[in-house]
Amino acid sequence: MLPFILTAALAAAFTARADTTDSQWATEVVIAKQGDHCADDPSCMNRLHPAIPPVAHANPGDFITMGTRDALDSDLTLDSIADDMAALDLNLVHPMTGPVHINGAKRGDALAVELLAIDPDQYGYTLIVPxxxxxRDLYTESYIVNWKLTPRGAVSDQMPGITVPYEAFPGSIGVLPGEPEVQAWKAREAALAEAGGIALAPQPIGGLPAAVCGPEGSHSADCLRTIPPRENGGNMDVQQTQVGTTMIFPCYVDGCGLFIGDVHYAQGDGEVSGTAIEIGAVVTVRTSIIEGGAAGMVAPQVSGNDEIRDIEPTRFHQTIGLPLKTAGEVPIYVTYLESEKIGALENLSEDLTLAARHALIQMIDYIQAEHGMTREQAYILASVAVDLRVGQVVDVPNYVVTAVLNLDVFDKYRN
Incomplete structure (x- = not known):
């Protein structure tokens, strides 16, 4: 009887215990997506203001899991075509999940946010938006590439022979600004717009949450747009912020007000077309508070280990950009400066933007000539797989920016 009794006892012991999924040591705060769009979701916002109430509270060390939406809060699908882009409402950019109040955090602290996991949707897109x-002066027509996302990489019927590796990161992540920051940033951006530069003023139409940022909202004239990154983080689009890295933000309000959105499946440094492989995703992070850590911080910082090395290509092609242009051309980004000197020059001094443009145009020409892609396909590929990098900033007048194409994206080099 002993073997039977022992077997029965062991069976009872094992059946009485749950499987490993029920053995947990960390508290998880889950903020799931609700509804089809940000306007349907009480946990979603697309403007920035300290009056936006928290959608959840979390303690330092908790796992915070957020369902996020694509950058345009769109209805795009694998069957979408360029004509469908006419229905996009840019007033809805960017839908963010949050804000999350981190218990114990105070204005003047810093918030360390460790990126633990990103679970992507199955569909993503990359656009050329007029x-x-x-x-933008060279590409004036709408264009869309629809991506099928797999664990191996992203593939598209519009980009045959290309597989873009999975290197996801949150394009937008940050903390809420305080009231002093809102007023200071609003004033400096208004001054830039007054001078003729590009800056987006607060826009209540489409602003969420509507009770704070919409047309009848309590702070509709002060809710900041999410397109430009600022000292609080936001739309930084830094591809090195991969899973495993820790981002550090200065806190401007008690609780910090953490938000995440605009996840990119992959992106080249530069995101040159204006979009990466844009996706919805489920993102998990955990936080810690650095007391008084905001002192001396003027912008977010990132620390990590081998994440940068892991996203480096094993083979590449590189073009060298210099601050050169044709005589008579005034680069689009300096037209507001109204300088009579710029137009006649063929060489500008210490101009990294012009050097980056020079490198990128050469790279697009190379992709077309060497790999048989159209100019639109080449621009899209550059946006998701070409890194613009500063070569040097000392050899006046010609600073150097290079464009580095990851040749690993071409199936012909891997198979």
Whole structure:
């Protein structure tokens, strides 16, 4: 009887215990997506203001899991075509999940946010939007690439022979500004717009949460747009913020007001078309508070280990950009300066933007000539797989920016 009794006892012991999924040591705060769009979701916002109430509270060390939406809060699908882009409402950019109040955090502290996991949707897109992007003067027609996302990489019927590796990160992540920051940033951006530069004033139409930022909202004239990154983080689009890295933000309000959105499946340094591989995703982070850590911080910082090395290509092609242009051309980004000197010059001094443009145009020409892609396909590929990098900033007048194409994206080099 002993073997039977022992077997029965062991069976009872094992059946009485749950499987490993029920053995947990960390508290998880889950903020799931609700509804089809940000306007349907009480946990979603697309403007920045300290009056936006928290959608959840979390303690330092908790796992915070957020369902996020694509950058345009769109209805795009694998069957979408360029004509469908006419229905996009840019007043809805960017839908963010949050803010999350971190218990114990105070204004003047810093918030360390460790990126633990990103679970992407199965669909993503990359767009050329007229009037937007680094080469917006050269690309004036709508264009869309629809991506099927797999664990191996992103593939598209519009980009045959290309597989873009999975290197996801949150394009937008940050903390709420305080009232002094809102007023200071609003004033400096208004001054830039008054001078003729590009700056987006607060826009209540489409602003969320509507009770704070909409047309009838309590702070509709002060809710900041999310397109430009600022000292609080936001739309930084820094591809090195991969899973495993820790981002550090100065806190401007008690609780910090953490938000996340605009996840990118992959992106080149520069995001030159104006979009990466834009996706919805589920993102998990955990936080810690650095008491008084905001002192001396003027912008977010990032620390990590081998994440940068892991996203480096094993083979590449590189173009060298110099601050050169044709005589008579006034680069689009300096037209507001109204300088009579710029137009006649063929060489500008210490101009990294012009050098980056020079490198990128050469790279697009190379992709077309060497790999048989159209100019639109080449621009899209550059946005998701070409890194613009500063070569040097000392050899006056010609600072150098390079464009580095990850040749690993071409199936012909891997198979």
């Amino acid at each position: 009037g937007f992007g680094f080469l």
